[in-house]
Amino acid sequence: MSRRLAVSLLAFLLVAVAPAARAADPAVLAAARAALQAGVDSARVPTLLGARARFQALADAEPDSVWLHYWVAVADWRLVPLMMGGDRARAERLCRDGITHCDAALGLDPKHAEALAVKASLEGMLTVFDPGAMMTLGPQSVADMARAAELAPANPRVWLLDGIITLNKPEVFGGGAGPALEKLRKAQAFFASAPADSAAPGWGADDAWTWGGRAAQRQNDLAGARAMFARALEINPRSLWVRNVLLPAVRDTAAKAAGR
Amino acid sequence: MKRGLTLVLALAGVCAAAPAWAIRVTGTVSDRHGAPIEFASVAVRALRLGTATDEAGRFVLDLPLGPAVLDVRQIGYEPARVAIEVAVGLAPLSITLAEQPVELSEVSVSTSSFGKTGKAEGPVLSRRDVMMTPGGAADLFQSLRALPGVNAPADGAAVCVRGGPPDESVIRLEGCDIGHPYHYERASGGLFSALDSYMVRDAFFSSGGFSARYGGAISGVLDIDLLDPRDLKTATLGANLAGLGASGAWPLVPGRLSLMASLRESFPEVLFRLYGSSTDYESAPVSRDAAGRLTWRYSPTGRIALTYLAAGDRVRVLARHLNVEDHYADHNRTDFGALRFEDVVAGHVALHGQLSGQIYDSGWRFGPVAATQSERTLQGSLDAVWAATPRHEISCGVVARRRDTRIAGTFPADSTDFAPDAPTREYDTHPVLVSPGLYLEDKLRLVGPLYATVGGRLDGFSTAGGSSADPRAALAWRVDEHQTVRLAAGRYHQAAEARYLDPRYGNPRLAPLEADHVIAGYEWKSEFGNVRLEAYHKTYRHLVTVDPRTWYASDGTGFARGVDAFVQGTYRWLSGWVSYGWLDTRRRELDDPRPLATPYGVEHSVTLVGLYQASARLHLGVRYGYGSGQPYTPVVGRRWDAVRGLWFPVFGENYSARIPPYHRLDLRVTRLLEPPHVLGLRPSSTCAAYLEGLNVLGIRNVLEYDWNADYTQRVSRESYFARRMLVAGFALTW
Numbered sequence: 001m002s003r004r005l006a007v008s009l010l011a012f013l014l015v016a017v018a019p020a021a022r023a024a025d026p027a028v029l030a031a032a033r034a035a036l037q038a039g040v041d042s043a044r045v046p047t048l049l050g051a052r053a054r055f056q057a058l059a060d061a062e063p064d065s066v067w068l069h070y071w072v073a074v075a076d077w078r079l080v081p082l083m084m085g086g087d088r089a090r091a092e093r094l095c096r097d098g099i100t101h102c103d104a105a106l107g108l109d110p111k112h113a114e115a116l117a118v119k120a121s122l123e124g125m126l127t128v129f130d131p132g133a134m135m136t137l138g139p140q141s142v143a144d145m146a147r148a149a150e151l152a153p154a155n156p157r158v159w160l161l162d163g164i165i166t167l168n169k170p171e172v173f174g175g176g177a178g179p180a181l182e183k184l185r186k187a188q189a190f191f192a193s194a195p196a197d198s199a200a201p202g203w204g205a206d207d208a209w210t211w212g213g214r215a216a217q218r219q220n221d222l223a224g225a226r227a228m229f230a231r232a233l234e235i236n237p238r239s240l241w242v243r244n245v246l247l248p249a250v251r252d253t254a255a256k257a258a259g260r
Numbered sequence: 261m262k263r264g265l266t267l268v269l270a271l272a273g274v275c276a277a278a279p280a281w282a283i284r285v286t287g288t289v290s291d292r293h294g295a296p297i298e299f300a301s302v303a304v305r306a307l308r309l310g311t312a313t314d315e316a317g318r319f320v321l322d323l324p325l326g327p328a329v330l331d332v333r334q335i336g337y338e339p340a341r342v343a344i345e346v347a348v349g350l351a352p353l354s355i356t357l358a359e360q361p362v363e364l365s366e367v368s369v370s371t372s373s374f375g376k377t378g379k380a381e382g383p384v385l386s387r388r389d390v391m392m393t394p395g396g397a398a399d400l401f402q403s404l405r406a407l408p409g410v411n412a413p414a415d416g417a418a419v420c421v422r423g424g425p426p427d428e429s430v431i432r433l434e435g436c437d438i439g440h441p442y443h444y445e446r447a448s449g450g451l452f453s454a455l456d457s458y459m460v461r462d463a464f465f466s467s468g469g470f471s472a473r474y475g476g477a478i479s480g481v482l483d484i485d486l487l488d489p490r491d492l493k494t495a496t497l498g499a500n501l502a503g504l505g506a507s508g509a510w511p512l513v514p515g516r517l518s519l520m521a522s523l524r525e526s527f528p529e530v531l532f533r534l535y536g537s538s539t540d541y542e543s544a545p546v547s548r549d550a551a552g553r554l555t556w557r558y559s560p561t562g563r564i565a566l567t568y569l570a571a572g573d574r575v576r577v578l579a580r581h582l583n584v585e586d587h588y589a590d591h592n593r594t595d596f597g598a599l600r601f602e603d604v605v606a607g608h609v610a611l612h613g614q615l616s617g618q619i620y621d622s623g624w625r626f627g628p629v630a631a632t633q634s635e636r637t638l639q640g641s642l643d644a645v646w647a648a649t650p651r652h653e654i655s656c657g658v659v660a661r662r663r664d665t666r667i668a669g670t671f672p673a674d675s676t677d678f679a680p681d682a683p684t685r686e687y688d689t690h691p692v693l694v695s696p697g698l699y700l701e702d703k704l705r706l707v708g709p710l711y712a713t714v715g716g717r718l719d720g721f722s723t724a725g726g727s728s729a730d731p732r733a734a735l736a737w738r739v740d741e742h743q744t745v746r747l748a749a750g751r752y753h754q755a756a757e758a759r760y761l762d763p764r765y766g767n768p769r770l771a772p773l774e775a776d777h778v779i780a781g782y783e784w785k786s787e788f789g790n791v792r793l794e795a796y797h798k799t800y801r802h803l804v805t806v807d808p809r810t811w812y813a814s815d816g817t818g819f820a821r822g823v824d825a826f827v828q829g830t831y832r833w834l835s836g837w838v839s840y841g842w843l844d845t846r847r848r849e850l851d852d853p854r855p856l857a858t859p860y861g862v863e864h865s866v867t868l869v870g871l872y873q874a875s876a877r878l879h880l881g882v883r884y885g886y887g888s889g890q891p892y893t894p895v896v897g898r899r900w901d902a903v904r905g906l907w908f909p910v911f912g913e914n915y916s917a918r919i920p921p922y923h924r925l926d927l928r929v930t931r932l933l934e935p936p937h938v939l940g941l942r943p944s945s946t947c948a949a950y951l952e953g954l955n956v957l958g959i960r961n962v963l964e965y966d967w968n969a970d971y972t973q974r975v976s977r978e979s980y981f982a983r984r985m986l987v988a989g990f991a992l993t994w
Contacts, residue, residue, distance in 0.1 A: 046298070050312060053299035053334070057310030060303030060331050093335045107560035110515035138946065139494035139993060146493075147514060 029058065032071070037203065040078055041238040045086075048079050059101070066112055067201075069105035073098040073118045074203070080125050092129040098122045113152030114201065117161040120144035124165045141165065156190035157204045159183050160211065167215050177218035184212040206236035213246060222254045282322035283346050287353030289317045289332055292709070297357055300334035332357065341650040358709065359741045390457055393869055394883045394952055395926030400460055401442070401453040404482070406867040406883070408794070408824030408839045409467025415963070415979050417442060418450045421467050421480030422798065423820040423845030423861035426450070427757060428773075429480035434567050434598045436616030436639050437476065437661065443526070443547040443573045445592055446624070451980065454549045454571035454594065456522035458496060458507040461487040467824070468796055469748030469779040472699040472715035472732045473643070473655060478752040478775035478800070486553050486567060489518055500950075500989025502528040503547075521552040531985060542587065547573035562603035569596040580966040580975060582909060584627055584678040592622040612643045627678040631669025631687070635758075638662045653703040655715070660696045665689075665758035676908055689762035693755055694722035701732075709738040719753060723761045723768045728753035746781040760804050760812045767807070771814040774801040789829035797821045803849040818847030818855060836870035856915045857891040862922075864888040881928040889918030892964065898971035907970045922961045924981065927953040933990075947992045954985040
């Protein structure tokens with residue numbers, strides 16, 4: 001009995017221990033995710049680059065992990081807008097690299113809606129570097145986002161990314177604050193109703209309100225923008241962009257409007 | 261039980277505590293100048309471990325004793341793979357990453373004399389340049405004319421490289437040779453591409469010194485790959501005063517099966533009615549083409565693509581040749597099909613296999629001439645690329661081609677007598693050429709910033725009964741992040757033109773044409789621009805000469821030498837380029853024993869292109885092209901033939917006169933419009949409307965000279981764009 005118990009326990013422990021030694025360490029992954037979020041909150045490029053490098057290292061070590069490729073792409077998506085005004089060539093490389101990682105993720109799981117949505121966002125960004133490619137990348141981005149929405153119609157991050165693309169897209173191509181706000185409100189609702197899922201990527205709830213506020217701001221709905229920024233801060237009090245830039249700006253504009 | 265549990269816990273402790281046994285490996289990642297590279301990733305794939313460097317380029321990894329392979333990468337640097345032996349007392353590692361040259365935007369057409377090395381090499385024209393450049397008609401072959409190395413005379417779109425005729429360059433589509441990919445092929449060797457630029461993903465063009473991968477050409481290579489949209493669902497409808505077209509992509513099974521297709525028809529009658537024509541067409545020329553590509557992705561790395569291209573055109577015109585004016589009728593039809601598969605085997609070897617077939621038929625009538633030409637071509641090839649080590653990439657492949665050509669009809673017995681009642685002779689030639697080949701090539705990093713490509717190929721020629729061996733090599737020294745110096749040399753062979761190989765009217769024992777290329781180049785690249793200078797020398801041997809005993813012989817010789825310069829720049833919303841080519845070439849071939857200039861190249865050619873994005877919706881473009889005069893053989897006198905009752909020309913020295921220089925200025929305005937959201941058009945639909953001014957200076961460029969009936973008056977045959985033309989059009993994508 002004792003021998004059987006010992007063998008069973010040994011088998012259990014070996015199975016339990018072996019994957020931990022081979023698979024990406026959850027603690028390392030969590031640390032990289034935390035670093036990424038810290039970089040987003042502080043809008044610090046070096047922090048984001050550090051987080052991206054961690055994900056890249058993990059993806060290199062475990063190239064058959066869909067999620068690791070996805071996270072590198074998310075890091076690239078976060079970095080590109082911040083670097084666009086400075087090291088433009090590097091920003092373009094990151095943008096292309098992000099698309100490559102999305103393709104790698106989709107090669108492993110063709111129905112990965114979030115990877116498709118991130119890819120669509122990066123394709124949209126790529127047209128900024130090469131406006132002539134708009135005729136091909138534009139429709140590709142729209143097609144990828146449509147497919148993502150078809151695969152995961154209740155995924156809040158897909159709606160969030162779609163909303164951000166729509167906000168940044170010229171009205172002539174179907175973009176603008178109005179259509180963007182509709183999508184971002186859906187993202188907010190899906191985030192609010194999403195069940196707690198530790199396996200989910202777990203980012204974006206505050207972004208949905210931040211970008212919703214940006215869309216409201218574009219519509220000159222200052223009260224709406226202010227309320228949304230405040231909600232974003234409730235969810236993520238560490239967001240310096242919302243705290244130090246967006247919220248004061250909307251307050252200033254409101255004050256000036258009141259003084260007039 | 262207690263002892264058993266102790267053992268289990270001890271074993272579990274051993275497993276769980278494995279990292280405690282590991283050796284701490286430290287190191288630094290830096291660039292070639294010793295500067296630390298921060299945020300580089302360092303991974304050990306076998307152990308599924310990874311880390312990143314800190315601000316000082318340092319990293320720490322705990323690895324078990326024994327061998328380990330580190331993969332190191334950072335955006336902007338070439339990845340490195342380092343094999344180490346982890347042992348107690350292992351010294352800190354020092355890993356150097358080489359900078360990658362700055363990549364430019366989306367590549368559509370690139371040139372390089374140094375092999376197919378990808379986006380980072382050679383001058384680059386983006387898709388935007390192809391689509392937006394004035395006068396290019398968004399045509400791939402016309403856009404090539406704006407690059408150095410293509411010293412094509414006049415309006416033609418044929419790929420004439422550094423003085424060589426078009427058949428000395430091989431054009432490949434989806435890895436398979438394609439012949440006659442032009443519309444209106446007899447007009448300056450082809451006026452436009454038979455392939456819609458919408459379908460093209462990228463095109464590699466080399467004007468010399470190209471890799472061992474390419475055989476059957478002694479001058480140049482144009483290698484076109486088609487778009488590979490994954491789940492793209494889009495349609496484009498375009499029209500202008502000279503034609504209309506539709507194209508689209510559909511995901512038949514999302515992620516797995518996709519279809520892309522294009523249909524075009526050109527009918528320039530409206531243009532001729534508006535602006536007149538330099539030629540008297542009996543009916544306006546018409547061309548049509550259709551292309552489709554079905555792609556099946558059967559695995560994450562594997563895909564099979566079936567491509568089909570059909571194209572045709574016809575012309576009926578009142579034309580003049582020498583001193584005869586008569587009806588000229590011409591029709592061409594080509595059908596090309598290719599099956600291509602791509603996959604990665606054993607995780608490291610990329611395989612590409614291609615099978616293709618082409619049927620080409622054409623016919624023409626003028627005066628006493630009535631002839632047909634048909635070609636049946638079959639080709640199969642297999643290519644493999646193996647990244648053997650971080651320093652070596654080995655490529656190899658095999659190919660087999662069979663081309664069956666038949667030219668038959670009635671031709672004038674005297675090549676200067678095209679009168680309708682001229683004496684004629686019947687001609688029926690039917691040569692078949694089978695040419696198998698194989699190649700091997702190694703791209704290697706020699707030492708530091710010195711890179712090399714060394715390879716060779718063997719080809720067999722059934723008709724000539726011979727074979728050829730071509731060694732080829734290229735060397736690149738990456739001076740720094742922006743500058744590269746290159747040298748390339750190689751030997752090239754191709755079979756003589758089919759009509760010279762006919763068993764009855766030709767010489768099937770002709771040796772393959774041979775050329776040696778030597779090229780030296782300098783390139784400077786940054787995110788703002790790209791400068792490339794290239795000097796070349798090409799030596800020809802075994803060119804075809806006329807021989808009284810065997811019809812033809814292989815003892816012709818020649819050379820081409822010159823300089824190409826290309827400067828491309830981008831500043832804010834302004835971009836453009838200047839290309840200049842100087843060419844000096846002489847060939848001793850056919851019936852003249854002296855080395856002569858060729859009509860397939862001009863001595864000086866200049867192209868200036870400027871593109872300005874005035875706003876998100878408004879783009880302006882200008883293009884100016886200049887080419888010094890093309891050589892031609894003048895008529896210096898005349899003689900009366902009492903038997904025929906006709907005047908005949910007395911020619912001067914071959915190619916001893918020159919047509920006046922060619923100038924042309926084109927302008928283009930493109931505006932993006934918001935299409936009405938009706939008929940189910942998606943809000944993301946785009947509409948590009950454009951207005952193009954062709955030859956706005958109204959210069960009547962000359963293509964050739966003809967004469968009146970008694971050879972007392974010379975008549976200029978003018979360019980197809982000899983009049984000022986305004987062309988309006990649009991492209992709607994939804």
